[in-house]
Amino acid sequence: MKNTLLSAINLHMPSRKAPHISIHIVGWILFMIFPLLFMANGNGYTALVSPATHYSYWLFCGCYICLFYINRYVLIPCFFLPRRYICYCAAAALLCGCIFMLQPFDRLLQQKWATPPASALTMAWVYEPPLIDITSLFIFFMIMALGTAITTTRRWQETERRAIKAEGEKIRAELSFLKAQVHPHFLFNTLNNIYTLALTKNNNTADSIMKLSNIMRYITDEVSANYVSLQQEVECIRDYIALQQLRLIPGQVEYHVCGELNQRKIGPLILMTFVENVFKYGISKHCPAPIIIRLHALPHCITFYCSNRIYPQRAARQGSGVGIPNTRQRLELLYPQQHKLDITDDNNLYTVRLTLFTD
Secondary structure, X not given: OHHHHHHHHHHOOOOXXXXXXXXXXXXXXXXXXHHHHHHHOOOOHHHHHHHHHOHHHHHHXXXXXXXXXXXXXXXXXXXXXXXXXXXXXXXXXXXXXXXXXXXXXXXXXXXXXXXXXXXXXXXXXXXXXXXXXXXXXXXXXXXXXXXXXXXXXXXHHHHHHHHHHHHHHHHHHHHHHHHHHHHHHXXXXXXXXXXXXXXXXXXXXXXXXXHHHHHHHHHHHOOOOOOEEHHHHHHHHHHHHHHHHHHOOOOOEEEEEEEOOOOOEEXXXXXXXXXXXXXXXXXXXXXXXXXXXXXXXXXXXXXXXXEEEOOHHHHOOOOOOOHHHHHHHHHHHHOOOXXXXXXXXXXXXXXXXXXXXXX
16 A cells, blocks of 8 residues: 555656646635635625634644645545455445545634624524534535546546557567568568679679668668658659569569659558568469569558459468468557558459558
C-alpha cells in the first residue's frame, strides 16, 4: 500500500506541476468565497468578511479540502484503481460518518443566525438545525465524485499518451524487423550475381554495385520516419527489380509506374515487402512465368498490384512468412481505415491488390 501511495503521488507531481498547483489554488479560492457570498446577503464588505473570523467557516472549508485530497491521493490510488472496491467503500463510509457528525454546513448556518436582531421589532428567522445535515452530505458526495472524475480522467489521458507512444515504438520496432527481414532474402544472391558479372568482366558490374548500394542506404538510413517520399520507395523497388533481373530471362518482369510521385508520401518498405515476396516465391528455373508489378499514383489514392505464378513446391510457403503479417499490422497503424488490402491465390496466381487512401 505504501508503494502504491508513493507511486500515485509521483504520478501527480510531474515537472509541469506549477500550472497544476495554480488550478488547485484558484479552485479552492472560489470554493471558499462562495459561502461568504451566501452569508453576506449584499450587506456590504463587513458582512462579507466577518464570517471568515468564525471557526465554523474554517471547519467547513477545511473538511472538504482535506476530504478532496484524501480521496484523490489516498483512497483512489490505494483502493479504487486497484479495484479494491469494498475497502474503498468502507473508507468512504467512514469519511461520510465524520461529515455526518461534524455537520459543517449546519454549523455555518448556525453562525449566521446566532446573533439576535438589533431591534426587538424586527422579525428574525430562527434557524432550527435539522436531524440530518443533508447539504453537508450532498457536498460530500459532490467532492468525492469530483476527485474520482479528475483522477480517472487524468489516468485515462496518461493511458492514451502511453498508447500513442507504444504505437509509435511498435511501428519503429516493426520497421526495424522488416529491415532485417529484407536483407537476407536477396543480399547473398545479389552478391553472387555481381561476383559472376565481375568474373566475366560484364559492363553491368559497376551499375549493379551502385544499385545494391542505393538499396542498402535506403533501407538502413532513410526509412527511420513513419512516412517517406513515394519517389524514394519507387526508386528502391526499381533498383531491387533490376538486381533480381540479373538471374532472370529478359522480359520476365513487367514493371509499370505512372502518376505523380514527387509530392506523395508512403510508409517505408510497405510496397517493398510485396515485391520481395513476388521474387522469393514466384521464380522457378524449370518453368519460368511472368511477374507483374504495377503502381499507379492517383490524386487521392495510391494503387499497387503484383502477381506471380504459384508453384506447387512453394505453395505451402507462399505468404506464410512474417513479412505479410508484419506489413498488415503496419498498414493498420499507419493507415487506419484508409487502406484496402486484398490478397488472393485464384487461377494458380498469387495476387496482391493494395489501395492507400491519402486524402
